[in-house]
Amino acid sequence: MVNKSANLEDATPRSAATRQAIMATAERLYAQHGLSAVSNRQIGEAAGQNNTTVVSYHFGSKTTLVREIMTKHSKAIDAIRQRHVSAAGASDDVRDWVRCLVRPVTEHLESLGVPSWHARFAVLVLTDPMMRAMITDDSLTRPSLQHTLRELGNCLKDKVSAQVRRERGEMARHVITHTCAERERMLAEGTARPVAAWKHTARTLEDALTGLLTAEVSHR
Amino acid sequence: MVNKSANLEDATPRSAATRQAIMATAERLYAQHGLSAVSNRQIGEAAGQNNTTVVSYHFGSKTTLVREIMTKHSKAIDAIRQRHVSAAGASDDVRDWVRCLVRPVTEHLESLGVPSWHARFAVLVLTDPMMRAMITDDSLTRPSLQHTLRELGNCLKDKVSAQVRRERGEMARHVITHTCAERERMLAEGTARPVAAWKHTARTLEDALTGLLTAEVSHR
Numbered sequence: 242m243v244n245k246s247a248n249l250e251d252a253t254p255r256s257a258a259t260r261q262a263i264m265a266t267a268e269r270l271y272a273q274h275g276l277s278a279v280s281n282r283q284i285g286e287a288a289g290q291n292n293t294t295v296v297s298y299h300f301g302s303k304t305t306l307v308r309e310i311m312t313k314h315s316k317a318i319d320a321i322r323q324r325h326v327s328a329a330g331a332s333d334d335v336r337d338w339v340r341c342l343v344r345p346v347t348e349h350l351e352s353l354g355v356p357s358w359h360a361r362f363a364v365l366v367l368t369d370p371m372m373r374a375m376i377t378d379d380s381l382t383r384p385s386l387q388h389t390l391r392e393l394g395n396c397l398k399d400k401v402s403a404q405v406r407r408e409r410g411e412m413a414r415h416v417i418t419h420t421c422a423e424r425e426r427m428l429a430e431g432t433a434r435p436v437a438a439w440k441h442t443a444r445t446l447e448d449a450l451t452g453l454l455t456a457e458v459s460h461r
Numbered sequence: 462m463v464n465k466s467a468n469l470e471d472a473t474p475r476s477a478a479t480r481q482a483i484m485a486t487a488e489r490l491y492a493q494h495g496l497s498a499v500s501n502r503q504i505g506e507a508a509g510q511n512n513t514t515v516v517s518y519h520f521g522s523k524t525t526l527v528r529e530i531m532t533k534h535s536k537a538i539d540a541i542r543q544r545h546v547s548a549a550g551a552s553d554d555v556r557d558w559v560r561c562l563v564r565p566v567t568e569h570l571e572s573l574g575v576p577s578w579h580a581r582f583a584v585l586v587l588t589d590p591m592m593r594a595m596i597t598d599d600s601l602t603r604p605s606l607q608h609t610l611r612e613l614g615n616c617l618k619d620k621v622s623a624q625v626r627r628e629r630g631e632m633a634r635h636v637i638t639h640t641c642a643e644r645e646r647m648l649a650e651g652t653a654r655p656v657a658a659w660k661h662t663a664r665t666l667e668d669a670l671t672g673l674l675t676a677e678v679s680h681r
Contacts, residue, residue: 275590277497361590368588368642370495370581408665411643412636416673419635420628422588445628449673453636456672459664 260299262288264310267296272358276307276369304375307366314349314359315380321345322385329392336451338393339413341385343446346417351439356429360422367418397454405458413450420446480519482508484530487516492578496527496589524595527586534569534579535600541565542605549612556671558613561605562633563666566641571659576649580642587638617674625678633670640666 266288270279281296281303292298300306322345329337350360366372380386390410397406424442427433486508490499501516501523512518520526542565549557570580586592600606610630617626644662647653 273590275495275497277495278591364588365590368584370493370585371498405665405668408640409669412640412666412669415635415639416632419639420632423631444679445625446632448625448676448679449629449632452676453669453673456668459668 256299259288259290259295263290263296263299264306264313267306268310268362269358271307271365272361276303276365276372281306304372307372308376308379310362311366311376312379314363315378315383317352318345318349318380319383319385321348322383322389326385326388329389332392333396335393335396335455336447338389338396339447339450339454340443341389342393342413343417343443343450346421347439347443347446350421350425355435357425360418360425364418364422393454400455401458406454409454409456412453416450416453417446476519479508479510479515483510483516483519484526484533487526488530488582489578491527491585492581496523496585496592501526524592527592528596528599530582531586531596532599534583535598535603537572538565538569538600539603539605541568542603542609546605546608549609552612553616555613555616555675556667558609558616559633559667559670559674560663561609562613563637563663563670565605566637567659567663567666570641570645575655577645580638580645584638584642613674620675621678626674629674629676632673636670636673637666 263284267279267284270284270287282293284306285293285295288295296306300309322341325341325344329341332338350357353359366376367378393410394403394406401409420442424433424438428435428438483504487499487504490504490507502513504526505513505515508515516526520529542561545561545564549561552558570577573579586596587598613630614623614626621629640662644653644658648655648658
């Protein structure tokens, strides 16, 4: 069996469309049922493919499939982040750099429409004991995020030690990831109104994370 | 097959010991491999039981087993929280009530020794698409937590609207749950020093969450 994942550039339009259909279907099924509960065969069938080995043919392993779905979104988020980083320029206001953390995620999710699955899928990938060992969160290595974190660190360095900055950075990541997943679920289930939902979420996150990152450090 | 889960009071000492062994083994295996990746048969074998249906005999379904593990910890956490709530008395200091959120969790995890599995197990239960629909987080209904949340709400009500308080309360829960799971993993893997690790985590969480909950609300 040939693993085509390295040959996307050479793919025919039809095969590229099949890959996209598989990725979209897999993301939805994983988000609905859990990563371990869904087989490649189920994904192929739900994606309307008669050939039951189509997922293996196009992606090789489940790990590769999951990684490619994550990378696809991470590229889109990065493109949005580059614009926010340019807009923030040389700001030394914590909130401007918190915005560069939050808005790329909420704006990307908003662009996916309702229902979207990506935020819930990402939570599963980042918390799954097997998958988290095999999949590095690709978005963490992108220059636009590293620039944001460096500028945020500079804004905070007179107030908070490097260790506490790191710990709070992790907390901020948890807040963004899980708040967005909950919001995505509420929108999909109709328990949140879609109008301006993501903009509201973004503003709420920015306020809260600015407070979290700049909080007084107690010495007891 | 008889489901004995309702008859814990009548259980013989030997059967109670078997139940405890199954719960401890299941928690570890789930945390290591994921909820869907572990079968009842594997749990029975790893718990040293020759009878491969022992898990079904004592717990009926996986959902019941998972629920009983969660309840066991939630009872222990509640007992610690009652002490913190008494100590906080009639305080109107946000930090005192944040402590009532954080310390019961970190103190319980500390009491489990290294390695513990509960924090990582809880993350899986709370994020699993199937399980989260069947298992209500039992700790949310306990009076000691409800008292804490009410007092926290009173401290914040002049500063933050009810909706934003609810949203930030959710964020605080994500931060505690996922920070503790990461810390538990680092302790288990030896990448964090155990000495005072949980007390350090508690203090870091209290500072950050006090900042998050009391953050300025922007109106744009």
